[in-house]
Amino acid sequence: MRKILFSGLCVSLLFCFSGIVLAADDLAQADALYSKGGMENYKNSIPLYIKAVQASPDSYEANWKCARANRDYGDKAKKNSVDGWKNICATYGKEGMKYAEKAIALEPGKPDGHYYYGLSVGIYSDGVSILTAIKEGLKNKTQYSFEKVYELDKTFENGGSILGLGRFWTVLPPFMRDYDKAMKYLREFQATQYFDYSPPDGPIYLSELLLKIGGDKNKAEAKTLLEKAAQSDDKYFSDWAKRLIQENKL
Numbered sequence: 001m002r003k004i005l006f007s008g009l010c011v012s013l014l015f016c017f018s019g020i021v022l023a024a025d026d027l028a029q030a031d032a033l034y035s036k037g038g039m040e041n042y043k044n045s046i047p048l049y050i051k052a053v054q055a056s057p058d059s060y061e062a063n064w065k066c067a068r069a070n071r072d073y074g075d076k077a078k079k080n081s082v083d084g085w086k087n088i089c090a091t092y093g094k095e096g097m098k099y100a101e102k103a104i105a106l107e108p109g110k111p112d113g114h115y116y117y118g119l120s121v122g123i124y125s126d127g128v129s130i131l132t133a134i135k136e137g138l139k140n141k142t143q144y145s146f147e148k149v150y151e152l153d154k155t156f157e158n159g160g161s162i163l164g165l166g167r168f169w170t171v172l173p174p175f176m177r178d179y180d181k182a183m184k185y186l187r188e189f190q191a192t193q194y195f196d197y198s199p200p201d202g203p204i205y206l207s208e209l210l211l212k213i214g215g216d217k218n219k220a221e222a223k224t225l226l227e228k229a230a231q232s233d234d235k236y237f238s239d240w241a242k243r244l245i246q247e248n249k250l
Contacts, residue, residue, distance in 0.1 A: 026052040039076035064103035064112040070096035074123040079236040093124025111149045118145035158194040200229035223250040
């Protein structure tokens with residue numbers, strides 16, 4: 001009997017070890033593909049991340065990285081204006097939320113899961129509309145996710161939670177938005193070393209808020225920021241900056 005039990009235990013341990021090895025191999029392949037950057041590489045890395053999750057469901061790293069890949073594929077589809085990008089954002093944003101939620105459940109005291117949950121909701125909202133996301137109860141969850149990252153490590157991902165909270169309070173519907181909170185976070189982000197990094201999303205988000213608030217001083221500051229952003233090598237953001245300059249007659 002003892003030999004049978006021992007043999008069964010060995011088999012179980014062997015399967016467990018094999019699963020860990022396979023998960024690590026899939027994760028390494030997915031990371032290598034993801035690190036190349038670009039929409040197709042992000043998309044093609046997703047099945048490998050899913051395999052890694054399936055092989056090791058309790059892997060925090062596999063889950064948050066799967067969330068990241070889903071979110072980034074949707075983000076690139078939107079920025080490249082590919083056919084059906086809204087459907088892509090809705091589908092992959094929702095998948096990103098799912099894997100990020102699992103990561104949060106596994107390691108609630110680490111920032112990765114919270115951060116990519118918030119970003120995944122953002123992409124999902126681009127696909128289905130902010131109002132739809134709010135109706136689905138995602139406003140408070142998104143706010144909590146970015147605030148949690150801010151609490152854990154506000155420098156995480158180049159100050160992403162600071163910028164995320166600034167944008168969050170800017171783009172909510174009129175009955176929820178808070179320009180004072182948005183400005184507080186965007187000014188905080190402006191004071192960091194990350195503000196002048198590429199892409200110029202920080203300067204553009206701040207400029208949009210300044211223009212929404214209005215006033216000659218705010219308009220002049222926005223003009224300066226946007227003229228610099230318009231020179232960016234990132235076409236999506238440089239076009240955005242040029243559009244704001246034209247629309248606001250700066």
